Amino acid sequence: MIILLAIAIGSLFAGATYLVLRRSVVKLILGLIMLSHGVNLLIFTMGDGVRRGAPPLVDAQGQPPAGAADPLVQALILTAIVISFGFTAFVLALAYRSNQAVGSDDLDDLSTTDRL
Amino acid sequence: MMPLLMMLSIFMLLRGHNLPGGGFIGGLLAASAIILQIVAFGPKTAQRILPVNYLLLAAFGIFFGAIWGLPALFAGLPYMQAFWLPEPIPGVGKIGTPVLFDVGVYFTVIGVTTKIALLLVEEPTIFPLPTMKSAPVEHEEGA
Amino acid sequence: MVFHLFLPIVSPLIGAALAVLLNRLPLASRLIALLSTLINLGYGLWLMVTVPASGPLVAQASGWLAPFGISLVADGMSALMVMLAALLMLTTIIYSFFSIDYERERHFYYPLLLLLLLGVSGAFLTGDLFNLYVWFEVLLVASFGLITLGGSRDQLEGGLKYVVLNLLGSTAFLFGCGLMYGFAGTLNMAHIAERMATLTNPGLQTVLAGVFLFAFGSKAAIVPLFFWLPSSYHTPPVAVTAIFSGLMTKIGVYSLYRVFGLLLQNELAIYGPWLTLLAGLTMVIGVLGAVAQMNVRRILSFHIISQIGYSIMGIGLASAAGLAAGLVFTAHVMIVKMALFFIGGAAEQINGTGDLKRMGGLARREPLLALFWFLGILSLAGIPPLSGFIGKLILLQVGVSQQAYLITAVAAATSILTFFSMLKIWNEVFWKKSYEDVSRLPRVRFGLLAPGAALVILSVALGLLAGPLVEYNTIAGQQAFDRDAYIAAVCGVDGCEAVYQAAVR
Numbered sequence: 001m002i003i004l005l006a007i008a009i010g011s012l013f014a015g016a017t018y019l020v021l022r023r024s025v026v027k028l029i030l031g032l033i034m035l036s037h038g039v040n041l042l043i044f045t046m047g048d049g050v051r052r053g054a055p056p057l058v059d060a061q062g063q064p065p066a067g068a069a070d071p072l073v074q075a076l077i078l079t080a081i082v083i084s085f086g087f088t089a090f091v092l093a094l095a096y097r098s099n100q101a102v103g104s105d106d107l108d109d110l111s112t113t114d115r116l
Numbered sequence: 117m118m119p120l121l122m123m124l125s126i127f128m129l130l131r132g133h134n135l136p137g138g139g140f141i142g143g144l145l146a147a148s149a150i151i152l153q154i155v156a157f158g159p160k161t162a163q164r165i166l167p168v169n170y171l172l173l174a175a176f177g178i179f180f181g182a183i184w185g186l187p188a189l190f191a192g193l194p195y196m197q198a199f200w201l202p203e204p205i206p207g208v209g210k211i212g213t214p215v216l217f218d219v220g221v222y223f224t225v226i227g228v229t230t231k232i233a234l235l236l237v238e239e240p241t242i243f244p245l246p247t248m249k250s251a252p253v254e255h256e257e258g259a
Numbered sequence: 260m261v262f263h264l265f266l267p268i269v270s271p272l273i274g275a276a277l278a279v280l281l282n283r284l285p286l287a288s289r290l291i292a293l294l295s296t297l298i299n300l301g302y303g304l305w306l307m308v309t310v311p312a313s314g315p316l317v318a319q320a321s322g323w324l325a326p327f328g329i330s331l332v333a334d335g336m337s338a339l340m341v342m343l344a345a346l347l348m349l350t351t352i353i354y355s356f357f358s359i360d361y362e363r364e365r366h367f368y369y370p371l372l373l374l375l376l377l378g379v380s381g382a383f384l385t386g387d388l389f390n391l392y393v394w395f396e397v398l399l400v401a402s403f404g405l406i407t408l409g410g411s412r413d414q415l416e417g418g419l420k421y422v423v424l425n426l427l428g429s430t431a432f433l434f435g436c437g438l439m440y441g442f443a444g445t446l447n448m449a450h451i452a453e454r455m456a457t458l459t460n461p462g463l464q465t466v467l468a469g470v471f472l473f474a475f476g477s478k479a480a481i482v483p484l485f486f487w488l489p490s491s492y493h494t495p496p497v498a499v500t501a502i503f504s505g506l507m508t509k510i511g512v513y514s515l516y517r518v519f520g521l522l523l524q525n526e527l528a529i530y531g532p533w534l535t536l537l538a539g540l541t542m543v544i545g546v547l548g549a550v551a552q553m554n555v556r557r558i559l560s561f562h563i564i565s566q567i568g569y570s571i572m573g574i575g576l577a578s579a580a581g582l583a584a585g586l587v588f589t590a591h592v593m594i595v596k597m598a599l600f601f602i603g604g605a606a607e608q609i610n611g612t613g614d615l616k617r618m619g620g621l622a623r624r625e626p627l628l629a630l631f632w633f634l635g636i637l638s639l640a641g642i643p644p645l646s647g648f649i650g651k652l653i654l655l656q657v658g659v660s661q662q663a664y665l666i667t668a669v670a671a672a673t674s675i676l677t678f679f680s681m682l683k684i685w686n687e688v689f690w691k692k693s694y695e696d697v698s699r700l701p702r703v704r705f706g707l708l709a710p711g712a713a714l715v716i717l718s719v720a721l722g723l724l725a726g727p728l729v730e731y732n733t734i735a736g737q738q739a740f741d742r743d744a745y746i747a748a749v750c751g752v753d754g755c756e757a758v759y760q761a762a763v764r
Contacts, residue, residue, distance in 0.1 A: 020427070025419070032426055039434050046441030073440070076389060080433055083396045089232075090403060091422055097407075098415035113417040114490045175279035182273045189265060 005045045012038030023107045025095045032091065036084035040077045047073035118165075121149035129222050130215070139218035143225025150226070151233045159237045170234065174227025181220020184213040263302075264318035264331045267341055267380040270298040275373035285364055289356060292369040296349045299380060303342030310338045311734045315748040317386070324762065326450040326755040330386035334745065335735025336586060340383040340513055343593050347505040348376045350710035354601055355498040357706030358608065363408055363496070371408070372502070374401035379506050383513060386749055388446045388522075389436050391514065392429070395478075399425055402507060405499045406491060417491030424487035428477035435470040439522075442467065445759075449749035452521050452742045453756055461525075468526040471518045472534075479511025481571055482540040485564045489548065492563070493556035493613070497604025500556055504563050505597040512570045512589055519574055520582055520739045527577040534575030535666045542568030542673040549680045555603040555613045558684060559596070562639070565673060566592045569654060572666055576657055583736025584657045587729060588650035591638070595647060595718050599635045601711030602628060605703050606688050615684065620693030625703050629689045631715045636685060638718045640678035646721035646728075653729065 012034050019031030047070030102109055129142030153162040274295030278288040310316060315334035319325060333341070352372060359368055378398025385391050402425075407418035440446055442463055443454045455464065477484040488508070492500050519527055519534075545565025549558045569592070573585015605628060606621055607613040622629040638645035641652075651674060658667035721728055738744065750758050 028423060032423065032430070035427075035430050036433075039430055039437060042434060043437035043440070046437050072446075076436070076440070079389075079393065083393070086400070087396075087422075087426055090400075091419075091426065094403075094407060094415065094419055094422060097410060098412075098419050101410075101412040101415050110416045110419060113413050113420075113494055172280055172282075175276050179273060179276035179280060182269065182276060185265075185269065189262060189269065 002045060005041060009038050009041050009045070012041065024105050025099070025107060025110075026105060028107065029088070029091050029095060033084070033088055036080070036088075040080055040084075043073050043076050043080065117152060118149045121145055121152070125149065125222075129218060139221030140225055142218075143222040144229065146222070147226045147229035147233075150230050154230075154233060154237055159234055163234075170227045170231040172227070174224045174231065177220045177223030177225070177227055179220070180223060181217045184216040184220065187213060261316040261318050261333075264316060264333055264384065266302050267299045267345070267384065268331075268377060270295045270302075271373040271377040271380065275370045275377065278370040278373060279367060282365070282367065282370075285361070288364075288369045289352070292352050292373055293349070295373055296345055296352060296376060299345035299376065300342065300349055303338065303345050306333050306338035307335075307342050307731065310335050310738075311731060315738060315745055317749050324758060325750040326445055326447045326759050327762070329390050330447060330449070330749050331384045332386035332448075332745070332749060333384055334738040334748075335731065336513070336516065336582075336739045337383045339586065339590060339731070339735055340509070341380055343590060344376060344379045344383065344506055347502060347593060347597055348372065350597065350601070350714060351498050351502040351505075354501065354604075354707065354710040357704055358498055358604070359496060366408060367404075368408060371401050371404045374398075375405065375502065375506070377401075379510060382510055386448050388439060388448055388451065390446075391517075392432055392436055395429060395432065395510070395514075398507075398510065399429065402503065406495050406503075408499075409495065411494070413494040417494035421487050421491035424477065424484075428474050428484075431470055431477070432474035435467060435474055438463075438467055438470065445755075447749070447755065448517070448521055449746045450755035450759070452524075453746050453750075453754050455522060455525065456742070464523060464526055465529060468519070468523045468530055471523070472515070472530065475511045475514040475518065476537070477511075479508050479515060479567050479571070480541075480564050481537050481567060482544055482564075485541070485545070488564060489552075489557060489560045492560040493554060497556070497600065497607065500560075501597045501600035501604065504559070504600055505593045508563060508567055509570075509589060509593055512567065512585075515571070516574055516582060516585070516739060521742060521745060524740070524742060527574075531575055531577035534571055534577075535663060536575075538568045538571035538575050539666050539669040540568070541565065541571060542669060543676075546673055546676045546680060553615045555607055555615065555618075555684060555688065556600070557613075558680065559600055559603060562677065562680070563596060565677060566596065566639075568673070569651070569670060572654060572658070572670060575666070576661055576663060578657070578661065579737045579740035580657045580733075581661070581736075582739050583729075583733045584650075584653040586732045586735055586739075588654050590728070590732070591646040591650040591718065591721065594714050594721070595635055595638045598711045598714035598718065599632070599639065601707070601714070602632045602635060603684065603688075605707040605711065606632075608707060609700050609703055610688075615687040618688045618693070619691045620689075622689040624698070624700065627712070628703055628708060631708070631712045632689060633685065634715050634719065635711070636678065636681035638715070638722070639681060641674045642678075644719075644722045646718040646725070649722055649725040649729065 016031045016035035016038060019027045019034060022028060022031070098110070099105060104110075125142040125145035127142075128137040128145055129139055131137045150162060150166060153165060274291050278291045281287040281291065306316070310333060315332050317325075317333075318331045320329040320331070322328070352369070355368070355372070375398055378394050378396075378401055381394035382391055382398060385394055403418070403422050406421055407414055436446065439451060442460070443451045443458065445451055445454065458464075473484070480488045492503060495503075519530070542565050545561050545563070545568060548564065549561035552558045552561060570585050570589045573581050573583075573588060575581070576584075603613075606618065606625075609621065609625070610618045612618065634645070638647040641647040641650070651670065655667050655670060658664070658670065746754050749755065
């Protein structure tokens, strides 16, 4: 399980890096989305349930309850997903508007603010 | 569908403290009821049935949610510490500051979700599409 | 347990919601923004008076016990930053009254400012790593809104770069949070600090420190990661640029101080020299970048980067004294930098352009503006008796006392370069004769002059009354570097592990 997850995270990061380095704005944003998925999956693997086979919860006898997973990583991922969802929507809207203003999807055309 | 979904959403809101449900889920249900109206009859009709400014509704939700943390603050307890009425109200359940906070969340979720949907529906009239090839593609992604 | 520690978070939150609700009445939303900020300012001042004597103040969200619930912690550094954030926001709001157009105001300008204040105060006060991430996102959302509000082509272009690169930094931060949770099994900062001392996996600790350095370095705009700053900061209105210059990069600096001072103190031995190297590069490259520019706000943007180098030098020196010196400098530069942006912005507004070639002759036309600008650049360059002198002097003293001669020399040399670069603006904007008829230009309004002037006067006062400032920051630096006191304040004298074990048993 952990090896599968590691491969998945690695592929997501690799793909994201490739996409982020592209010149197209849309691909850049797709890369950011993939990157956030990769990080979410990474947080998931950091949960005790996956790594040590036991959640950090105990019942009154000090025993981990059966069939429970680490709730904290789920809460963290949920928060991170909501945040990255909101940001993705914002970036897409921003890219859309800047596409209207600039008329190009190429990052090289977005250089007016850097010119002297 | 709308009255049914609205009732279900309020039911979800009220059972939410210790069972699955709560302000977020309830708000999404109510918002989906309104969005169904928008999809079925168009934004104008939907606005006529429920003449609400959704942005203000969302702001009111945040305000309403935030102020119910204040009693704890004034009582010398940490912000958002819960207060409960001693007796459950029949048909509604226990009432305390967390439920009221959830009501705030409920309004915020309705407001934000519906506002986004409304903006997406009305978007061609607010920002007329220029003659550009790539624009419609991104529009779909935003939706 | 200090229950009212939530006040600086609650007041902007409720204020922002109210300001959106009352958006139809511009006066009401202005008043609400002013009031919320004043509450924060007052509370920040109270914290600054209380904290040095009492040690870190702690509150727990909803009353959950320390390593489990989210803690709010106000030590000397947090208190100083909360106060400064509110003070700078106050001047920004006053400046905005006179400079922000109605269209922006109608589109929730003041609520966004309050949201920014909310995120910043939360980030300064929180004692939980993931919570810090959430506050970062809150303030980022607000800053995204502010930087693109208006939607001109420049703003959209600059905003896109700003947004994308900041999102990359945030993702790296989230990555670090995840690794940290997997490594230490907790996210409470005090608990992490405690476990870091006992856990032995030096390799992973070093990697963690690197990830956090990347994440916060990209927020703070240290050298290889600064490109988003000069390409976006000059696009929004002056008030927005000013508050960004005062707060956004300094959040990154604060987080670096917190993470390296508290969580990963052991790593400072490894990262110290590298941090000083980065600090030196940041100083020099920032100031050299400014040389090529011919626009008031772009030059100032590059100087932000250069000044960040000094703040990073404080942490690179890897001692409580270094942190204290860095804090003094950071406080000074937040104030002076904003003052310069306000005054430069006012000059820009008079001339109708920020292009140095087309400005000129303002020294005769607006002598007060010129006077305050001159005092401001003297302070930024570090001429006695202004606050910049104190900030740099202490930093250099610590540098010399720790035998870090190279970085000390670079820092001193950069001061001179800074002064020359600032003199360029002085010559072009104020001193040289204007090609156009100056008397036709509009006069500067009092409201545009006052915030910058007040901040410059504050800088002069801090320079003259440096004793209390330095004393305060020495305590704050010690508190920021003192792990045991922090842990004891958050979790009790037995430490977080004891509470944790007791709860698990």
